[in-house]
Amino acid sequence: MSPISTDDLHRIFKNLDKNNNGLVCIHELYHLLDKIGIHTTLEEIEKLVGKTSLDYIDFYFFYDAMVKEKIAEQQSDDDHNLMDDLFKAFKVFDINGDGYISCEELQSVLLRLGLLDKSSGQDCREMIHVYDKNSDGVLDFEEFKNMMSVPISTSDSEI
Template structure:
């Protein structure tokens, strides 16, 4: 979400304020947010805002809170991606951008998580997340595997 100028924000408020009373109700705000792809219910929005309508100053602070939340979300995503990138590099022993069965088995063995299993077990592990069926995991496939792993821990 890129910052909007004060003039543009004021123009948006005026367009939402159909009856020129200097107030925008949550329902009007909800319709605007839906148009720009923000999915929420009117009830959630009202709970977030804390009231059923906003004057321009409250609307301005609402916008500022949305921008700050979006920036924080983006920073969190970047931190998470950076951590995954570091984890990927641990497994990608030769640095070619792919995790092979041998690399996976080697790292898991060093971590004490692989005990005299066959190479087929390793290939089966990779095959589950190998979307393009090339026999190795690239970063996106690794990210999906880690995401699936963390989602199953939350169940």
């Protein structure tokens, strides 16, 4: 579930349950979240929890949901960073800045990178053709993104 064990979570719950009634009220939860850097309002917590206090089982599921939300946020940040990197790579290939990668631009960049020999103009046309979904002879960003997301496979003879 998370880096915190159920024993740790139980100890946290007991420390939050100041009056030992087996419940953690929204105010106590609010102060805990604030201390660990999750800034929210009492209203948001109450809306999320759906009541004014949590027993241990509710607290456990609340914590589990918070961890899953944090993981989802991290994944969203990672996806955003990947898109930024892909767009930067696209701009390297889009030499004239028109929003498309032509065969000539692809060939020029691959030659500069030493990934293509000068006689491979047809190879670039074929590479573009494979991912050119609208058959306009160039790659837009979406087509480039699709091309870059295809996993590279190696055959046994290449290994």
